[in-house]
Amino acid sequence: MLVKRICTPLAILAALAGPVVAQPVFTSPMELAAVPSAKAILAPLNALAAAGSRTVAAGQRGHILYSDDGKAWQQAQVPVSSDLTALAFPSARQGWAVGHEGVILHTTDGGATWSKQLDGRQIAELVGKSYGAPANADDPEAQRLQQEAEAFVAQGADKPLLDVWFENDQKGFVVGAFNLILRTEDGGKSWTPWLDRIDNPRGMHLYGIRPAGGSLFIVGEQGLALKLDATGQRFQQLQLPYQGTLFGLLGNAEMVLVYGLRGNAYRSVDGGVSWSKVETHVHAGLTAGIALADGSVVLVSQAGHVLRSRDQGASFAPAKPNRVAPNFAVAPAAGGAVALAGIGGVRVENLQ
Incomplete structure (x- = not known):
């Protein structure tokens, strides 16, 4: 018996379209290892750190590189391809890297191999559990934290981490957006949210965290500056005569220096009680800085400026690097030199 085939409009369209092609499956950068590449050292790099005598750099697509002489670079084994933003090495072998998608990476061999300790999805769970059901629902602060927690959970893995600092191999902080x-x-086996221990009710981005003068400071958006009250274990807001974004800070036993947009820098020698403007004579964003072992201070900008202070950050003069390029990070290098990272990879400069 002849069976008549019924052709529906959808069947006709499918036949005309040809065979179905499988669509590529999206893999999150949190789950995709960084790809080895001979050109990784030339890619934009956002972070630098000294791991003993070794220099470690990190940047886009999960690339981490390390060098023991500042010339020959090797690419590390990294389990994620998320963009990385900051590095911290409290000792020569123990180090941490952080970046987009909330990734926190850890190394125990000076940066050659890395493992993931946390990611943005896990952070959302931590924040949700910590603040999702306040004990006192009538408390305005508890309500604010609950709303923050709900927003973190709704955002999923989108948790940019922007800086990391470790006091030693066990105790440390990471900070980031919102x-x-x-x-x-x-040592990163477990993490505790501190959203309730920081005076930042508007949820400003936190760009930098560093010690200075025996205290720990944080800087961020719209002139946000905070100092850790060691007794109360809470970051308390400081008053600065500047309302622009601060990208970072540095310090030593005598002073703390904060820096940010349009060449703005401010210095305090009384633990953040009062601040004085530092004339940098540049108008580009200051992206990174370090205090060197000889007592001098170096600031770098996104426009390629390299500034050096020999009076503990009270004044700066331009240095003369061999090559001018946008700078995103700076770290000490062997022989009193500095390593600079940004567009085009890492270069080592002996500043004049």
């Missing part, structure tokens, strides 16, 4: 701050006291 008031994100986490604390560990066991």
Whole structure:
């Protein structure tokens, strides 16, 4: 018996379109290892750190590189391809890297191999559990934290971490966008949200965290500056005569220096009680800075400026690097030189 085939409009369209082609499956950068590449050292790099005598750099697509002489670079084994923003090495072998998608990476061999300790999805769970159901629903602060927690959960893995600092191999902080701050006291095996321990009710981005003068400071958007009250274990807001974004800070036993947009820098010698403007004579964003072992201070800009101070940050003069390029990070290098990272990779300069 002849069976008549019924052709529906959808069947006709499918036949005309040809065979179905499988669509590529999206893999999150949190789950995709960084790709080895001979050109990784030439890619934009956002972070630098000294791991003992070794220099470690990190940047886009999960690339981490390390060098023991500042000339020959090797690419590390990294389990993610998220863009990385900051590095911290409290010792020569123990180090941490942070970046987009909330990734926190850890190394125990000076930066050659890395493992993932946390990511943005896990951070959302931590924040949700910590603040999702306040004990006192009538408390305005508890309500604010609950709303923050709900926003973190709704955003999923989108949790940019922007800086990391470790006091030693066990105790450290990571900070990031929208008031994100986490604390560990066991080398990153567990992390505790500190959103309730920081005076940042508007949820400003946190760009930098560093010690100075025996205290710990954080800087961020719209002139946000905070100092850790060690007794109360809370970051308390400081008053600055500047309302622009601050990208970072540095310090030593005598002073703390904050820096940011349009060449703005401010210095305090009384633990953040009062601040004086530092004339940098540049108008580009100051992106990174370090205090060197000889007592001098170096600031760098996104326009390629390299500034050096020999009076503990009270005044700066332009240095003369061999090559001018946008700078995103700076770190000490062997022989009193500095390593600079940004567009075009890493270069080592002996500043004049």
